[in-house]
Amino acid sequence: MKSLARPLRARIHLDAVRHNYRQAKHLASPARALAVIKANGYGHGAVALAQALTDEADGFAVACVDEALELRESGIHNPILLLEGVFHPDEIAVVDQAGLWMAVHCREQLEWVLASRPSRPLICWLKMDSGMHRVGLAPDDFAASHARLAACPHVGKIVAMSHFARADEPEHPYTAHQIAVFEQGLAGLALPRSLANSAGILAWPQTHGDWIRPGIMLYGLSPLPDAHPVGLQPAMTLESALISVRDLQPGEPVGYGGRFVCERPTRVGVAAIGYADGYPRHACDGTPVAVNGQRTRLIGRVSMDMITLDLTELPDARPGDPVELWGTTISAHEVAESSDTIAYQLFTGISRRVPLFHHSLTNGVAS
Structure with missing residues (x-):
């Protein structure tokens, strides 16, 4: 039972979250959208958000297995992507059991996937480092890594993904550079693509691709410096x-x-x-x-x-x-x-x- 003695509280407006999700999809139509609800839904309560979106969300994105399992245990059956993949090969058994999707962003994770023996095909989001330089496969290694995954009998669908470093600076040329690197690394590969975070959705329509990943805009804020007027509602x-x-x-x-x-x-x-x-x-x-x-x-x-x-x-x-x-x-x-x-x-x-x-x-x- 929540105490009301201290008058402090955070009111979370679920209708606003639904509105913002629909707005993201409208802006990027016909792309599908993963609602990013990592870090307890950016502090808004991941389970409640997922329950509010479950009837219309194409899927959710979280950082790690623990965040995904919390959603599964709360009755959420939508696809859930692990944005950082797994941290140990033993976690792939959990991914398999819970029916999760996983990012693959390094050679170690690639080898873990290939060596695993899941009961059903794994859905892998293969991540390229197009210039963020945190995680991701080098563009020159991407095609070969994809070929190994595609040839693996227990790997199902593969989505190509990357992440922007400066998409919230619409006048800066670095995002255009990342787009070019990503496309060059995918040359000849007919893969679903996922590039756009909130800033990409709002400022870079050419990045919408097949899947978008709205994060901060889901909670009613634009990441752009001019507070981009897109009809978002504070959550x-x-x-x-x-x-x-x-x-x-x-x-x-x-x-x-x-x-x-x-x-x-x-x-x-x-x-x-x-x-x-x-x-x-x-x-x-x-x-x-x-x-x-x-x-x-x-x-x-x-x-x-x-x-x-x-x-x-x-x-x-x-x-x-x-x-x-x-x-x-x-x-x-x-x-x-x-x-x-x-x-x-x-x-x-x-x-x-x-x-x-x-x-x-x-x-x-x-x-």
Whole structure:
């Protein structure tokens, strides 16, 4: 049972997630789409997201076997791709038993697949390093690796995939370079292709191919610098409440280290959230926050359990009033920019003491 004593919670809007998934597919039609729900659905709750999308998702993508098994054990039967493949040859037996798809991104994984004895053909997503230079087969080795997989009797369908390093910079030529490298490495191979992450879906339509992999856009944010207007809906509202209001005089400091000093008579509110909950400790003075739906600002250093807000222009604000940290009034991008980080980290950094409440207007789900 979830405690309601502390007024902090993250509301997850499942209808928004469904809308964003459909928007990704619409933009890349007729490509199929793997909803990327690794890292507990970017902090939104992977099981609840998968259950909300199960009737329409072409599949899901996670990082590892443990994340996939959590979905299977929750009754999710859609295809699930392991984006990092397996970390040990023994995991292929789990892949086989659970009916998972797996990335193959290095020679070691290739050898493990060839040496395995699954009960049914393995679905392999063969990954090329087109320029990200993390994981992936060298373009010159790709055709030979594909030939070995294709000749293996216990390998089924093969999808060619790669990953972009700078697709969120639409004016930078590196993505075009990666596309060219990928296509050159696939010359003569009639394989389904998967290149486009969220930035690729939005900014590089020539990369849509057969499969897209929407990640951050599934949660309502564009990765592009101009906040690309594509009709995405925020999927998370992180909210708390005021627990204290006081008046301070000019010259009075606020919070640890006295980073903020009042320059005028200032009403200071305290909200129940801090860095132990996942709110960024390095958020600077001026980081936007909303109280009663009205924008104001963070003042003073973020504490473990509390933050301090400027209520001077909100004279009616009182303890108990709602505070939105990000959601529909405050974009997570704004908070991230004020904290020298990215929204991905904000979402995945939400700690376990923040309860997730999943809502759906479509089917009345609330948990």
